[in-house]
Amino acid sequence: MINALRGMKDITFEESKRFIYIIETASKIAQNYGYGYIETPILEETKLFKRSVGESSDIVGKEMYQFIDKGENDVCMRPEGTAGVVRAFVQAKLDRVQNQKHRFYYYGAMFRYEKPQKGRLREFHQFGCESFGESSVYEDFTIISMIGEIFKALGIKYKLKINSLGCVECMPTYKESLINFLTPIKEELCNDCQRRIDTNPIRVLDCKNPHCQELITDSPKLTFNLCSSCDSDFEKLKSLLNSANVNYEIDTNLVRGLDYYNKTAFEFVSDEIGSQSAIAGGGRYDRLVEFLDGKSTPAVGFALGIERIWELVKMPISTREGYYFGAMNQEGVEILLALAQKTRLTQKVSVEYAPKKLQAHLKNADKANAQYLLFLGEDELKEGKVWIKNLETKEETIRLMEDF
Numbered sequence: 001m002i003n004a005l006r007g008m009k010d011i012t013f014e015e016s017k018r019f020i021y022i023i024e025t026a027s028k029i030a031q032n033y034g035y036g037y038i039e040t041p042i043l044e045e046t047k048l049f050k051r052s053v054g055e056s057s058d059i060v061g062k063e064m065y066q067f068i069d070k071g072e073n074d075v076c077m078r079p080e081g082t083a084g085v086v087r088a089f090v091q092a093k094l095d096r097v098q099n100q101k102h103r104f105y106y107y108g109a110m111f112r113y114e115k116p117q118k119g120r121l122r123e124f125h126q127f128g129c130e131s132f133g134e135s136s137v138y139e140d141f142t143i144i145s146m147i148g149e150i151f152k153a154l155g156i157k158y159k160l161k162i163n164s165l166g167c168v169e170c171m172p173t174y175k176e177s178l179i180n181f182l183t184p185i186k187e188e189l190c191n192d193c194q195r196r197i198d199t200n201p202i203r204v205l206d207c208k209n210p211h212c213q214e215l216i217t218d219s220p221k222l223t224f225n226l227c228s229s230c231d232s233d234f235e236k237l238k239s240l241l242n243s244a245n246v247n248y249e250i251d252t253n254l255v256r257g258l259d260y261y262n263k264t265a266f267e268f269v270s271d272e273i274g275s276q277s278a279i280a281g282g283g284r285y286d287r288l289v290e291f292l293d294g295k296s297t298p299a300v301g302f303a304l305g306i307e308r309i310w311e312l313v314k315m316p317i318s319t320r321e322g323y324y325f326g327a328m329n330q331e332g333v334e335i336l337l338a339l340a341q342k343t344r345l346t347q348k349v350s351v352e353y354a355p356k357k358l359q360a361h362l363k364n365a366d367k368a369n370a371q372y373l374l375f376l377g378e379d380e381l382k383e384g385k386v387w388i389k390n391l392e393t394k395e396e397t398i399r400l401m402e403d404f
Contacts, residue, residue, distance in 0.1 A: 005122070006116060006122070007113075007114075007116035007121050007122030007123065008121060008122055008123040009121060009123075015310075017315070018310065018313060018315060019125075019306065021313070021315060021316075022127070022154065022306055022309070022313060023107050023127065023306075025150065025153050025154055026105075026107070026127045026150045026304070027105060027107070027127075029146060029149050029150050029153065030105035030129055030146065031105075033103070033129075033142065033146050034103050035103040035104060035105040035129055035131075036103065036104060036105070037104070037105060037106065038085060038088065038104040038105070038106050039106060039108065040078070040081070040084035040085055040087070040088050040106065041078075041084065042077055042078055042108070042109060042111075043075050043076070043077060043078070044075065044076065044078055044083070044084055044087070045073065045074065045075055045076075046064070046066050046074045046075060046076045047074070048083050048084070048087055048292070049064065049076065049078075049079060049080075049083055051291055051292060052082070052083035052086065052260055052288055052291060052292060053079070053080065053083060053260065054200065054260065057203070058192070059079045059080065059112060062113075062114070063079060063112040063113050063114050064076045064077075064079055064111075064112070064113070065077040065079075065111045065112075065113055077110075077111035078110055078111065079110055079111060079112045080110055080126070080303065081106055081108070081110065081126055081128045081130075081303055082128065082130060082260070082285070082288070082301055082303070083288075083292075085104055085106060085128075085130045085301075086130070086288050086289055086292055086294075086299070087292055089102065089104075089130075089132055089289065089294065089297075090289060090292050090293060090294035094132070095132075095289055095294035095295040095297050096295060099133075100133055101131070101132065101133040101134050102131075102132040102133055103129070103130070103131045103132070104129065104130050105127070105128065105129045105130075106127070106128055106129075106130075107125065107126065107127040107128070107306075108125065108126070109123055109124070109125055110123075110124055110125070110126055111123055111124075112124070118273075119273055119277070119305070119307050119308045119310070119311075120307070120308075121307055124305060124306070124307050125305075125306040125307060126303045126304065126305055126306065127303065127304050127306060128282075128301060128302060128303035128304070129143065129146065129301055129302055130299060130300075130301035131143065131299060131300050131301060132289070132297050132298070132299045133297060133298065133299075134298060134300070135286070135298035137233040137236045137237050137240075137264070138240070139300055140233075140237055140263075140264040140283075140284060140300050141237055141240040141241065141244075143282065143300055143301070143302055144160065144162075144241070144246070144266055145244065145246070147268060147280050147302055147304065148160075148246065148268075150304070151268065151279075151280075151309075154309065154312070154313045154314065155312075155313060155314025156270065156279070156309055156312045156313065156314075157270065157272070157312075158268045158269065158270050158279065158280075159247070159248075159249065159268070159269050159270070159271075160241075160246065160247065160248040160249070160266065160267075160268055160269075161248065161249050161250075161251040161254050161266060161267045161268075161269060162237065162238075162241075162248050162249075162250060162251070162254070162264070162265070162266045163222060163223065163250065163251055163252060163253075163254040163255070163264075163265045163266070164222060164223055164226055164230055164231075164233070164234040164263055164264060164265070165202070165222060165255060165256075165261050165262050165263060165264075165265050165283070166222060166225065166226055166227070166230050166262065166263065167227065167229070167230050167262050167263060167286070168262075168287070169227040169229070169230075170225055170226050170227035170230055171202075171262070173225060174202075174220065174222060174225040175201055175202065177220045177225065178201045178202065178204075178219060178220055179197060179201050181216075181218075181219050181220055182197050182201060182204060182216075182219070183197070185215050188211075188215055189204070189207075189212050189215060190207065190209045190211070190212055192207065192209075193207050193209070193212050202222075202255050203255065204216060205219070205252075205253040205254075205255050206253070206254075206255045206256070213253075216253070221252040222252055222255075223250065223252055230263055233263060233264070234263075234264070237264060238250075251267075254266075254267060256281060256282075256283060260285045260287070260288040260291065261283045261284065261285050262283075262284055262285060262286055262287060263283070263284040263286065264283045264284045264300065265281075265282075265283035265284075266281060266282060266283055266302075267280070267281040268280040268281065268304075270309075270312060272311075272312055273308065273311065273312065277308070278305075278308070279304060279305060279308045279309050279312070280302055280303065280304035280305070280308075280309075281302060281303070282300070282301050282302025282303060283300065283301075283302075284298070284299070284300040285299050285300070285301070286298045286299060318369060320369050320370060320371035320391055320392055321348055321369065321370070321371055322347050322348030322349055322350070322370055322371060322372070323340075323343060323347055323348070323349045323350070323370055323371070323372045323373075323374050324349075324350050324352070324361070324364065324365035324368050324370035324372070324373050324374070325339070325340055325349060325350070325351045325352065325374045325376075326351075326352040326356060326358075326360075326361030326364065326365070326373065326374070326375055326376070327352075327355055327375070327376040327377070327381075328355055328356070328357065328358070328375075328376070328377045328378055329355045329378065329381070330355055331381065332355070332376035332377070332380075332381050333351075333352075333353055333354075333355060335376060335381070335401070336351055336374070336376055337351060339374075339386075339401065339404060342404075343404070350368055350370065352364060358375055358377065361373060361375055362389075365391060366391060370391060371390065371391060371392060372388055372389065372390055372391065373388065373389045373391060374386050374387070374388050374404075375387045375388075375389070380398075384400060384401050384402065385398050385399065385400055385401060386398070386399055386401055386404060
């Protein structure tokens with residue numbers, strides 16, 4: 001027997017209903033916020049992610065599904081969604097359209113070669129949104145509000161963490177002070193953090209090693225080293241969240257796992273899938289379009305992990321839907337097939353092809369969770385009528401076939 005690869009799984013049966021529900025719920029809310037759907041290829045040039053996600057990230061360093069294809073191209077399966085959307089944005093020359101906002105949402109499979117564990121697979125799925133052309137911190141607040149609304153609709157409890165990563169004005173000074181702090185303790189840090197000091201020192205703050213976290217307790221804080229513009233935006237974001245009664249925590253070690261973020265960074269975490277586990281995250285990335293050869297464009301976005309929230313979602317109480325068509329003989333089945341084609345223009349219809357008695361059809365319609373059973377017996381066939389039962393109210397009616 002051939003099984004799915006380790007860290008990859010099928011989405012079937014009841015799980016598929018949950019998957020569709022998450023996607024449809026998030027998509028509808030994103031559309032209400034003015035976002036349109038975009039789909040980018042699963043396979044991209046490797047350099048896209050090296051230039052965007054960053055050489056210092058674990059994704060590029062350890063986790064990418066990367067290979068040389070038959071055309072000698074260095075390609076990889078996308079490990080995250082933002083870079084591909086930015087590439088599409090630049091390729092479509094949307095960065096050259098001045099004073100115009102572009103907002104996209106997407107969902108799909110991502111791939112990272114890491115140790116499979118609960119809620120973290122090698123093939124996983126994300127839903128995300130990316131907003132281009134808006135530099136106002138109001139957009140950061142709106143993105144955070146949208147995620148909160150999605151989780152509220154899905155019945156998910158969460159905690160919000162925020163931080164500011166500064167900009168090109170204040171980050172160099174902060175990095176210098178951080179390096180000065182880290183250098184004397186370099187040998188005590190894990191191997192990854194020792195490497196990060198030379199490539200991107202703020203990534204040390206994101207290390208999950210408890211010993212490293214203990215060593216950096218007294219490290220310089222990003223929020224105490226912001227320029228006036230970044231400080232003003234961060235204060236405004238906090239003010240907007242306070243006014244909207246959104247509870248949040250300032251986490252000065254929150255830097256996200258990707259190198260392209262600046263200014264606002266945020267994570268939504270849940271205690272229900274482990275200790276403070278992230279279920280969504282994002283932030284502002286005003287220089288990424290420029291990194292990928294586009295014109296300087298402010299941008300902000302987020303992604304949520306569908307497998308991460310899988311077990312947290314409160315599914316709606318199942319309600320009956322659509323019609324079940326059944327007949328007592330083969331002639332009736334063929335008539336119902338034609339009737340089903342008309343009915344499917346507006347309703348969900350399932351047809352039982354095998355002739356059965358009424359009691360058997362009632363049982364099958366109940367299993368199918370249909371709202372109505374439409375039955376064609378011998379008497380109904382002679383009279384050109386159909387017998388209909390509402391399986392919720394138990395009401396029974398007879399209608400002419402031509403009126404249905």
